[in-house]
Every structure is written in structure tokens, then in C-alpha cells.
Amino acid sequence: MHGFLRRLVGSQETGLVLVVVLVTLVLTLLAGTHADRRTGEIVNNFWNSFTLIQTATDASFFAIMAIGATVVIISGGIDLSVGSIYALAGVTMALVLRGAGPMSDGTTVLLGLATCVGVGLLCGLLNGALVVGLRVHPFIITLGTMWMLRGIAFVATKAESILVPPSLTAVAKASLGLGGGLYPVPMLCMLVLAILGTIYLTRTVMGRHIFAFGGNLEASRFAGLSLARIQLGVFAVSGLMAGIAAFLGASFYGSTSSGDAQGYELYVIASAVVGGASLIGGKGSALGAMLGALLIVLIRQSIRTLHFDANYEWIVIGCAIIIAVVVDQWSTRVTAKRLSRAADAPRAAA
């Protein structure tokens, strides 16, 4: 029990949770209040159910993609194409549903989900196959597919913004008994996927292999791991997550276009990095990715809630990312020194 608590308190995620809680507290204290339009009740501008769920919803699309991106980053790779996969999966779903014509609500939702997930998975497998087959760095491959996949989405839609059937929106915006105006589905999906991602990375053989692959490529090779299969797998997971995020995003906002999620890959990678993923591989977690996305959205939200000049958003986010990475590297170095001292202590005593 003591060991579990020690691990919990010392974990990377605990530090992030602490920061998220502190930012939330600061925002709540400084946000001010307003009278609710319908009830007349005085509510805090930040600490109210609408803003909290909206913040989590805004983070959920990044967070889900960031969980997939984290898996790639742990393996020592990078996936720049997640935003384009998101756009392609969304528009393909809309085109398939439009082509299929009227169906029952359940069939529409299932077909939509299957299309998004299928397209995401295929795009991920394509990335993986190109990285493995051509032996080119993932940065180059996914930079290329980022443009290709968005181009396909653009050509397929002829730049049209396509509405999705209302049954999809009804699912993504289901209030689940919370009342009108509160839509917790994307947030719940984010939580479920973060848990599944954590189980995948820490409790499955494939997850262990990914850490081994990213942590020490040569050792993994000598250990007889199937490196090609691991690389194919991580990109498949990343594509799959982008497909799921696309389904939720297109359904939630009610339309999709080839311009969707433009530039989101940078937010996604930033979320993973702020969440503790190391760009040199071997380190990261699904929960950290989710918390990283939440923190970035909270920073954006704080600028809005406190009514600072929104033009400073990018500067603040950029600074936060650099500081998070620098602090992370510093703590790694300090920990390594401490471990080294601890290892030397018995020898010195002898």
C-alpha cells in the first residue's frame, strides 16, 4: 500500500493533476460572476457546469488524438498527419452517409462510426507501412501524408462543407440526463479512451514492446521483437484515435469539411509533450496526454475567462510548452543524479 502511494504521488500524472487543479482554482477565484439568464442565479464565470463541461469538450478532440500520438511518440516516432486523418475520416463519413440515403438512427450512427474508425485505421496503417517499407523517418512520411490526405479530402468534397445527419449530433450532444445545454459525451469518451490507452500501454505485451522499442531500439532488436509490427501498430493506433476524434467532432459540430483540424497536429503533439511524452521515445502515458490537452485548453480558457487580450494566446501556449519540456528534462536529470548517488552510497560506506 505504501509503495502504491509512493508511486502515485511520485508519478508524472500527479504533478499534472496538481497543475490542472491549481489553474482551476486560480481561474475560479479570479473569474468573477454573472447572473444566469434563465434562473437569475449568480454563477461563477468559470466554476459552473456549462464552462467546465465546455472546457473538457474542447479538450476532448485534442486529447483523443493526443493519446494516439503519444503511442507513436513513445515508440520514438512522430505523426504529423493526425489533423488530416481527422478531416479525411470526417468527410468520408459524411459522403458515405449522404450516399447511403435515409436509414434508421442506429444504422446511421454505426455506419458513421465504422467509416470514421475504418478510414482512420487505414490511414494509420498506410503511414506505418510507408515508414516500415520505405525506411524513411516518420517525420517525412507523415509530413507527406498530412498534405496527401487533406488533398484527398479536398478533392472528394470539392471544398464543400457537408452536414451530417441529425442522429449523429443527437448521440454526440446527448445530455445523458444532465439537462439542456450540457453535453458530456465527448468528455466521457475522452476519459474512457484515456483509461483504455493506459491499459494498452501498461498492461499489454504490445504496450511493453512499444516502450522497449522507443527506449532502446538495439536492445529490442536483439530481444527478437518484431520491430516492423510494432511500428505498424503504433501508427494504426494513432490513425484509429484520429478516426474516433473525427467521428465525435463531426457529430458534435454537425458538419465536416476538408479544412477541419488544420494545424491541430501541433496542439496534439504539444498535448503529448506537456503530458510527459519524450520526443526521443520510451516515455509517455495516455493519461498524461489527456491531462496535457486539458492543461493547454485551460490555458486558452484562462485567457478568455479573465478577459486578457486573446492575441497573446499563442505566445502563452508556446511558453508553457517550452517550460513544461525544460522542467521535465531538468527533473529527469535531477532524478538520475539522485539515483546515481543512492547507488554510490553503499559502495562509499563499504
Place this chain on the structure above:
Amino acid sequence: MSIRIARGLIALAALGAGVAACSRGSDTRPDTQAGAPSAAAKDDKITIAVIAKSSTNPVFLAARTGAEAAAKDLSAKHNITVEVLWLTPPQEDGQVQAQRIQQAVNDGADAILISCSDAGKVNGAINDAVDRGVAVMTFDSDAPQSKRFAYYGVDDLKTGQSTMAELAKLMNGKGKVAILAGNQNAPNLQRRVQGAKDEAAKYPGIQVVGAFNHIETPQDAAAEVVRVNNAYPDVRGWAMIGGWALFTQTLLTDLDPARIKVVAVDALPAELAYIEKGITPVLLAQPVYQWGYVGVQTIVDKLHFKKDVPQIIPMELVRVSKENLGEWARQLKAWGFNDVAASYLKM
């Protein structure tokens, strides 16, 4: 453990420092304080969230100036407090706009004035806002299928037609022309392109070589013009359904007025040199300042004075040429544009 806590505190301190560094000067802050009820609930105070497409586009900065001027004028004139909150995203993104709408509602705004980057993306958020008692009006780019109460802007199809009609007149109804089309996903621009093509079809001598999309920054737009001119050396005219490319100075030297004629929508200070040089004999100006001014005025009419306002409030284009260049320059100056060249003001 101590390292983790230190990490958390440092990140928080960084956040605090970053936020503290932010200027408050250019944004209006509601006078709500922790623990005090918002004045937004009072009848004599109206908080309007303005969400344009992108805060890097000068036409929307003019709209912001107009909205803030209207808020000031109406507050003084009617002894009420009209407050404008600028919630425009840094770059075009319908999804972010939908999020900003939700945020404005959550923050207790009374009304929202929005130019939609992607109507499909914001329809749901607009409807939710209206359902929660917040009035929504659109300008520039409409969301006609939503529950917004009014739209103020030009007729985009007609704007495209007028642009091509002016160009055809300058080219005596013959020659190859190109259309500079902006963001391919913006429905209002798509309609303008359609209008330009429809109009070109009326002139048997006019041949449209293509409509060219680009990222809506001045540099990207100007680069696209140069690329197309190189690829189609026989192009003799440009119908620019937005003024992006003319916000640069580069085309003043890259385009030969004796060979190529340009007609463009918008007439902001940076574009006026093109009229003077004869490259762009005609600019079709949207009085973009009025987007903000008329928008805020209409919202106040509806919310405070309970007036019935029309669903569609048409904005008329202003034809700017050498004949009225001075007058237009003075108008821009009066609307708060400080970069109007002094030489035009004296005309």
C-alpha cells in the same frame, strides 16, 4: 515528490507570468468582480460578444473598431452601457468559433455578433445560444439555417457578378481572366466565385482560366497571383473576390497596368495605391467598419428598444475609383484607419 510539486508550481508560475504579461489594453473587460453579481443581468447593460473569422484580417479589425465605436456612441446617447467583447480566433476555424459561442454564453453575454467561417459548424452552437436566451446576429458570412435573428452583409452572388462585370467593362468584353478565390471552404466566397463565373458567361469574349484558392494571408495571395501569371502568360485580367493580394506592395511592381487589369472587392488603405497606379481602376468596397457599427446598433435596437429588425439587412458595395479616391480615403480615416496615406487625404 518534491520535484513533481516543484514542476507543478513552476508550470503554474509560468502560466501566471504569461498571463500577467498579456496586455489588457485592447480588450474590453466586463466589470464583474469575484463575488459580485454581473451587471450583464441588468436592463441598462448589454454585453455583446463579437466573433469575426480571424483576428489577423484587417477587414475584421475595422469591424471591431466599428463595433466599439457603436458601443461608445449608443452608451452615451441612450444612457446605457453597451460593452463589446472581442472573441475572434487568431485564424479561421469554424470549430473554434463554435467553442467561442459556447464560451460567450457561459460568460453571460447578452448577444453575439458573428461572421461564420463555416455555417455548418456553428449552426448547432448558435441554436444552443438562442435556446439559452442569447440573441445571435450574423454579419459578412451568414448561417441562414440557424436561429440567428438577423444577417447584415453584402449579397455575395451579386458581389461576384459586380466584380466580373466591372472587369469585363475594363477589358472591353474580351480576354482571359483569372479569379482569386480565397479560402475554398468559405461558403460566402464560394458564392462570390459562382457569381463571377455566372457573369463571365454573359460575355462571349471573356474566358475564365480558373478560380484559384489560397491561404487568406496577403503574402500567400500575392504569391498565388504571381504563380498564376507565370503559368498563364496570356491572362489579362484578375477578378479578386477579396482584397488579400492587394494588401501587399509587391504587385505594384509585378503587375503591368498596361497589360493586366484588376478589379477587387474591398478598398482598405493598403489597396489604394493600386488605384492610383492604374493596376486596379476599380475597387468594390465593403464598408467593413459598418459590420461592427450596424451590427451593434441592430442588437441594441432589438434587445434594449425591443424593435422589430429585418432578418436580412443588405450592405451596399461602394465603387471606389480615381474619381472618389480622396473622399473614400477620408472616410477610412474617419473610421479609425490610421494608415491612410496623407496624399490621398488631400485629394
